[in-house]
Amino acid sequence: MLVRPKPGILDPQGEAVGSALGHLGFAVKDARVGKVIDLDVEAADATEAKAKVEKMCEELLANPLIESYEVEIAQQS
Amino acid sequence: MRWRLPSSPRIGVITYPGSQDDRDALWALAALDGEAVAVWHEEPELPDLDAVVLPGGFSYGDHLRCGAIAGFSPATAAVREFADAGGLVLGICNGFQILCEAGLLPGALLRNESLRFVCRDVPLTVERDDLPFTARCTAGRRIVLPVKHGDGRYLPPPDLDPEQVVLRYVDNPNGSTGDIAAVCNWAGNVMGLMPHPEHAVDPLLGSDDGALLLASLVDAARERVLAAI
Numbered sequence: 001m002l003v004r005p006k007p008g009i010l011d012p013q014g015e016a017v018g019s020a021l022g023h024l025g026f027a028v029k030d031a032r033v034g035k036v037i038d039l040d041v042e043a044a045d046a047t048e049a050k051a052k053v054e055k056m057c058e059e060l061l062a063n064p065l066i067e068s069y070e071v072e073i074a075q076q077s
Numbered sequence: 078m079r080w081r082l083p084s085s086p087r088i089g090v091i092t093y094p095g096s097q098d099d100r101d102a103l104w105a106l107a108a109l110d111g112e113a114v115a116v117w118h119e120e121p122e123l124p125d126l127d128a129v130v131l132p133g134g135f136s137y138g139d140h141l142r143c144g145a146i147a148g149f150s151p152a153t154a155a156v157r158e159f160a161d162a163g164g165l166v167l168g169i170c171n172g173f174q175i176l177c178e179a180g181l182l183p184g185a186l187l188r189n190e191s192l193r194f195v196c197r198d199v200p201l202t203v204e205r206d207d208l209p210f211t212a213r214c215t216a217g218r219r220i221v222l223p224v225k226h227g228d229g230r231y232l233p234p235p236d237l238d239p240e241q242v243v244l245r246y247v248d249n250p251n252g253s254t255g256d257i258a259a260v261c262n263w264a265g266n267v268m269g270l271m272p273h274p275e276h277a278v279d280p281l282l283g284s285d286d287g288a289l290l291l292a293s294l295v296d297a298a299r300e301r302v303l304a305a306i
Contacts, residue, residue: 009187009232010187010190010230010252012188012189012190012191012192012252013188013192016192060141060145060146060149061141063142063145063178063185065184065185065232065234066185066187066232
Protein backbone atom coordinates (compact mmCIF):
# COMPACT_ATOMS: atom_id res chain seq x y z
CA MET A 1 0.00 0.00 0.00
CA LEU A 2 1.04 3.58 -0.67
CA VAL A 3 0.56 6.29 1.94
CA ARG A 4 0.83 9.89 0.80
CA PRO A 5 0.54 13.27 2.47
CA LYS A 6 -2.85 14.62 1.45
CA PRO A 7 -2.96 17.43 -1.12
CA GLY A 8 -2.68 20.78 0.61
CA ILE A 9 -0.75 19.38 3.57
CA LEU A 10 2.68 21.00 3.76
CA ASP A 11 5.34 18.35 3.07
CA PRO A 12 8.73 19.84 4.00
CA GLN A 13 10.47 16.55 3.25
CA GLY A 14 9.09 16.67 -0.30
CA GLU A 15 10.18 20.29 -0.60
CA ALA A 16 13.71 19.37 0.49
CA VAL A 17 13.83 16.54 -2.05
CA GLY A 18 12.48 18.82 -4.81
CA SER A 19 15.02 21.48 -3.98
CA ALA A 20 17.89 18.93 -3.95
CA LEU A 21 16.78 17.66 -7.37
CA GLY A 22 16.77 21.26 -8.57
CA HIS A 23 20.36 21.68 -7.39
CA LEU A 24 21.29 18.60 -9.44
CA GLY A 25 19.82 20.22 -12.54
CA PHE A 26 16.55 18.27 -12.66
CA ALA A 27 13.48 20.38 -13.34
CA VAL A 28 10.88 19.28 -10.80
CA LYS A 29 7.64 21.21 -10.31
CA ASP A 30 6.67 19.48 -7.11
CA ALA A 31 7.90 16.61 -4.94
CA ARG A 32 5.98 14.85 -2.18
CA VAL A 33 7.30 12.04 -0.01
CA GLY A 34 5.09 9.20 1.16
CA LYS A 35 5.76 5.64 2.16
CA VAL A 36 5.23 2.11 0.93
CA ILE A 37 4.10 -0.67 3.25
CA ASP A 38 4.35 -4.22 1.90
CA LEU A 39 2.06 -6.69 3.61
CA ASP A 40 1.80 -10.43 3.17
CA VAL A 41 -1.87 -11.27 3.79
CA GLU A 42 -3.74 -14.53 3.40
CA ALA A 43 -7.08 -14.17 1.65
CA ALA A 44 -9.39 -16.17 -0.61
CA ASP A 45 -9.13 -13.63 -3.41
CA ALA A 46 -7.91 -10.14 -4.28
CA THR A 47 -11.18 -8.49 -3.21
CA GLU A 48 -10.98 -9.98 0.25
CA ALA A 49 -7.29 -9.07 0.56
CA LYS A 50 -8.02 -5.49 -0.47
CA ALA A 51 -10.87 -5.21 2.02
CA LYS A 52 -8.63 -6.49 4.80
CA VAL A 53 -5.82 -4.07 4.01
CA GLU A 54 -8.18 -1.12 3.65
CA LYS A 55 -9.45 -1.81 7.16
CA MET A 56 -5.85 -1.87 8.41
CA CYS A 57 -5.25 1.46 6.68
CA GLU A 58 -8.25 3.05 8.30
CA GLU A 59 -7.43 1.79 11.78
CA LEU A 60 -3.67 2.21 11.89
CA LEU A 61 -1.58 2.45 8.74
CA ALA A 62 -2.79 5.86 7.55
CA ASN A 63 -4.04 8.88 9.48
CA PRO A 64 -7.06 10.07 7.50
CA LEU A 65 -6.61 13.68 8.61
CA ILE A 66 -3.20 14.00 6.97
CA GLU A 67 -2.70 11.02 4.67
CA SER A 68 -4.36 9.31 1.74
CA TYR A 69 -3.70 5.71 0.82
CA GLU A 70 -3.89 3.35 -2.12
CA VAL A 71 -3.90 -0.42 -1.95
CA GLU A 72 -2.33 -2.50 -4.71
CA ILE A 73 -2.72 -6.26 -4.71
CA ALA A 74 -0.01 -8.55 -6.08
CA GLN A 75 -1.20 -12.15 -6.19
CA GLN A 76 0.94 -14.92 -4.84
CA SER A 77 0.23 -18.61 -4.77
CA MET B 78 -12.75 2.66 49.51
CA ARG B 79 -9.98 5.22 49.93
CA TRP B 80 -8.22 5.49 53.22
CA ARG B 81 -5.42 7.81 52.26
CA LEU B 82 -5.19 11.53 52.87
CA PRO B 83 -6.89 13.52 50.13
CA SER B 84 -4.19 16.17 50.30
CA SER B 85 -2.05 14.12 47.96
CA PRO B 86 -4.00 13.15 44.83
CA ARG B 87 -2.76 10.14 42.90
CA ILE B 88 -1.52 11.01 39.44
CA GLY B 89 -0.45 8.19 37.14
CA VAL B 90 2.33 8.53 34.56
CA ILE B 91 2.24 5.91 31.80
CA THR B 92 5.57 4.45 30.69
CA TYR B 93 5.58 3.12 27.13
CA PRO B 94 8.58 1.43 25.57
CA GLY B 95 10.57 4.47 24.43
CA SER B 96 9.08 6.96 26.92
CA GLN B 97 11.83 9.27 28.17
CA ASP B 98 10.24 11.93 30.31
CA ASP B 99 8.20 9.65 32.54
CA ARG B 100 10.67 9.98 35.42
CA ASP B 101 10.82 13.76 35.13
CA ALA B 102 7.02 13.84 35.14
CA LEU B 103 6.88 11.61 38.24
CA TRP B 104 9.49 13.75 39.96
CA ALA B 105 7.78 17.05 39.06
CA LEU B 106 4.34 15.84 40.20
CA ALA B 107 5.77 14.61 43.49
CA ALA B 108 7.61 17.92 43.95
CA LEU B 109 4.23 19.65 43.54
CA ASP B 110 2.64 17.50 46.26
CA GLY B 111 1.00 14.95 44.02
CA GLU B 112 1.36 11.26 44.73
CA ALA B 113 3.00 10.21 41.48
CA VAL B 114 2.28 6.64 40.38
CA ALA B 115 4.22 4.88 37.62
CA VAL B 116 1.98 2.84 35.32
CA TRP B 117 3.41 0.32 32.83
CA HIS B 118 1.91 0.40 29.33
CA GLU B 119 0.83 -3.25 29.43
CA GLU B 120 -1.56 -2.63 32.32
CA PRO B 121 -5.07 -3.26 30.99
CA GLU B 122 -6.57 -1.38 33.94
CA LEU B 123 -5.41 1.78 35.64
CA PRO B 124 -4.86 1.75 39.40
CA ASP B 125 -7.03 4.08 41.48
CA LEU B 126 -5.99 7.46 40.04
CA ASP B 127 -7.21 11.04 40.14
CA ALA B 128 -5.42 12.10 36.94
CA VAL B 129 -3.16 10.61 34.26
CA VAL B 130 -0.14 12.03 32.45
CA LEU B 131 1.15 10.64 29.16
CA PRO B 132 4.82 11.64 29.08
CA GLY B 133 7.21 12.65 26.34
CA GLY B 134 9.67 10.46 24.51
CA PHE B 135 9.59 8.22 21.49
CA SER B 136 7.05 5.50 22.25
CA TYR B 137 7.61 2.45 20.04
CA GLY B 138 10.46 4.28 18.35
CA ASP B 139 8.03 6.70 16.68
CA HIS B 140 7.55 3.99 14.05
CA LEU B 141 4.84 4.50 11.40
CA ARG B 142 3.76 7.86 12.88
CA CYS B 143 4.63 9.42 16.23
CA GLY B 144 2.24 8.05 18.84
CA ALA B 145 0.37 5.80 16.39
CA ILE B 146 1.32 2.46 17.91
CA ALA B 147 1.05 3.62 21.53
CA GLY B 148 -2.51 4.66 20.65
CA PHE B 149 -3.38 0.95 20.68
CA SER B 150 -1.54 -0.13 23.81
CA PRO B 151 -3.59 -1.64 26.67
CA ALA B 152 -2.89 1.27 29.02
CA THR B 153 -4.05 3.74 26.38
CA ALA B 154 -7.36 1.87 26.12
CA ALA B 155 -7.66 2.22 29.90
CA VAL B 156 -6.82 5.94 29.61
CA ARG B 157 -9.58 6.30 27.03
CA GLU B 158 -12.10 4.79 29.47
CA PHE B 159 -10.76 7.05 32.22
CA ALA B 160 -11.13 10.12 29.98
CA ASP B 161 -14.59 9.11 28.77
CA ALA B 162 -15.67 8.98 32.42
CA GLY B 163 -14.46 12.57 32.84
CA GLY B 164 -10.99 11.77 34.23
CA LEU B 165 -8.21 14.35 33.86
CA VAL B 166 -5.66 13.40 31.20
CA LEU B 167 -2.61 15.46 30.21
CA GLY B 168 -0.41 14.50 27.25
CA ILE B 169 3.02 16.07 26.99
CA CYS B 170 4.94 16.04 23.67
CA ASN B 171 4.83 12.36 22.63
CA GLY B 172 1.87 12.04 25.01
CA PHE B 173 0.10 14.77 22.98
CA GLN B 174 0.89 12.84 19.80
CA ILE B 175 -0.52 9.66 21.36
CA LEU B 176 -3.75 11.41 22.42
CA CYS B 177 -4.20 12.78 18.88
CA GLU B 178 -3.54 9.39 17.29
CA ALA B 179 -5.92 7.73 19.76
CA GLY B 180 -8.62 10.24 18.83
CA LEU B 181 -8.86 11.67 22.35
CA LEU B 182 -7.73 15.05 21.02
CA PRO B 183 -8.42 16.58 17.61
CA GLY B 184 -5.74 17.06 14.96
CA ALA B 185 -2.34 15.59 14.14
CA LEU B 186 1.32 16.40 14.73
CA LEU B 187 3.63 16.42 11.73
CA ARG B 188 7.33 16.82 11.02
CA ASN B 189 8.59 20.32 11.91
CA GLU B 190 8.41 22.66 8.94
CA SER B 191 12.18 23.27 9.23
CA LEU B 192 12.85 19.49 9.25
CA ARG B 193 15.06 20.25 12.27
CA PHE B 194 14.72 19.02 15.80
CA VAL B 195 14.08 22.06 18.00
CA CYS B 196 15.32 22.16 21.58
CA ARG B 197 14.99 25.48 23.36
CA ASP B 198 12.88 27.55 25.73
CA VAL B 199 9.91 29.15 24.01
CA PRO B 200 7.51 31.86 25.16
CA LEU B 201 3.83 30.94 24.99
CA THR B 202 0.61 32.89 25.34
CA VAL B 203 -2.01 31.40 27.63
CA GLU B 204 -5.38 31.36 25.86
CA ARG B 205 -7.44 29.58 28.51
CA ASP B 206 -7.13 29.83 32.28
CA ASP B 207 -10.43 28.10 33.07
CA LEU B 208 -9.21 24.53 32.61
CA PRO B 209 -8.07 22.02 35.24
CA PHE B 210 -4.62 22.28 33.64
CA THR B 211 -4.34 26.08 33.57
CA ALA B 212 -6.25 27.40 36.60
CA ARG B 213 -3.04 28.84 38.09
CA CYS B 214 -2.28 30.71 34.82
CA THR B 215 -3.71 34.01 33.63
CA ALA B 216 -5.20 34.20 30.13
CA GLY B 217 -3.27 36.62 27.93
CA ARG B 218 -0.09 36.29 30.01
CA ARG B 219 3.11 34.73 28.74
CA ILE B 220 4.83 31.70 30.16
CA VAL B 221 8.15 30.15 29.11
CA LEU B 222 8.56 26.40 28.65
CA PRO B 223 11.13 24.24 26.87
CA VAL B 224 10.29 22.39 23.66
CA LYS B 225 12.30 19.47 22.31
CA HIS B 226 10.75 17.75 19.32
CA GLY B 227 11.15 16.91 15.66
CA ASP B 228 7.44 16.34 15.01
CA GLY B 229 5.58 19.18 16.64
CA ARG B 230 3.80 20.87 13.74
CA TYR B 231 0.19 20.83 14.87
CA LEU B 232 -2.42 20.51 12.18
CA PRO B 233 -5.95 21.05 13.48
CA PRO B 234 -8.98 19.43 11.88
CA PRO B 235 -11.00 21.88 9.76
CA ASP B 236 -13.68 22.08 12.43
CA LEU B 237 -11.44 22.86 15.42
CA ASP B 238 -13.21 25.30 17.75
CA PRO B 239 -10.80 28.16 18.58
CA GLU B 240 -11.99 27.72 22.17
CA GLN B 241 -10.06 24.43 22.23
CA VAL B 242 -6.72 26.23 21.84
CA VAL B 243 -5.05 26.47 25.25
CA LEU B 244 -1.53 27.75 24.46
CA ARG B 245 -0.02 29.47 21.43
CA TYR B 246 3.64 29.98 20.53
CA VAL B 247 4.78 33.60 20.53
CA ASP B 248 7.52 32.68 18.04
CA ASN B 249 6.38 29.54 16.22
CA PRO B 250 9.21 26.95 16.38
CA ASN B 251 7.72 24.22 14.19
CA GLY B 252 5.19 25.60 11.69
CA SER B 253 2.07 24.72 13.71
CA THR B 254 -1.14 26.09 12.21
CA GLY B 255 -2.29 29.16 14.13
CA ASP B 256 0.84 28.93 16.36
CA ILE B 257 -1.04 26.29 18.36
CA ALA B 258 1.04 24.67 21.12
CA ALA B 259 -1.73 23.07 23.22
CA VAL B 260 -5.33 21.98 22.69
CA CYS B 261 -8.03 20.44 24.83
CA ASN B 262 -11.07 18.31 24.06
CA TRP B 263 -14.60 19.67 24.07
CA ALA B 264 -15.24 18.71 27.66
CA GLY B 265 -11.96 20.26 28.82
CA ASN B 266 -10.77 17.20 30.77
CA VAL B 267 -8.13 16.13 28.22
CA MET B 268 -5.28 18.41 27.15
CA GLY B 269 -2.15 17.93 25.07
CA LEU B 270 0.83 20.22 24.61
CA MET B 271 4.18 20.00 22.82
CA PRO B 272 6.21 22.05 25.37
CA HIS B 273 7.44 20.31 28.52
CA PRO B 274 6.06 21.65 31.83
CA GLU B 275 7.77 18.80 33.73
CA HIS B 276 11.18 20.18 32.73
CA ALA B 277 10.33 23.62 34.11
CA VAL B 278 9.22 23.33 37.71
CA ASP B 279 12.23 24.92 39.41
CA PRO B 280 14.02 28.21 38.69
CA LEU B 281 17.27 26.22 38.62
CA LEU B 282 15.98 24.57 35.44
CA GLY B 283 15.62 27.94 33.69
CA SER B 284 11.91 28.38 34.29
CA ASP B 285 9.34 27.27 36.83
CA ASP B 286 6.36 28.17 34.65
CA GLY B 287 5.72 24.47 34.09
CA ALA B 288 4.69 24.30 37.74
CA LEU B 289 1.75 26.59 36.92
CA LEU B 290 0.32 23.90 34.66
CA LEU B 291 1.25 20.83 36.70
CA ALA B 292 0.24 22.38 40.03
CA SER B 293 -3.10 23.30 38.42
CA LEU B 294 -3.50 19.64 37.55
CA VAL B 295 -2.58 18.56 41.09
CA ASP B 296 -5.09 21.12 42.48
CA ALA B 297 -7.85 19.90 40.18
CA ALA B 298 -7.12 16.26 41.02
CA ARG B 299 -7.19 17.09 44.75
CA GLU B 300 -10.53 18.88 44.35
CA ARG B 301 -11.92 15.73 42.76
CA VAL B 302 -10.72 13.60 45.68
CA LEU B 303 -12.31 16.00 48.18
CA ALA B 304 -15.55 16.13 46.18
CA ALA B 305 -15.74 12.32 46.26
CA ILE B 306 -15.49 12.11 50.05
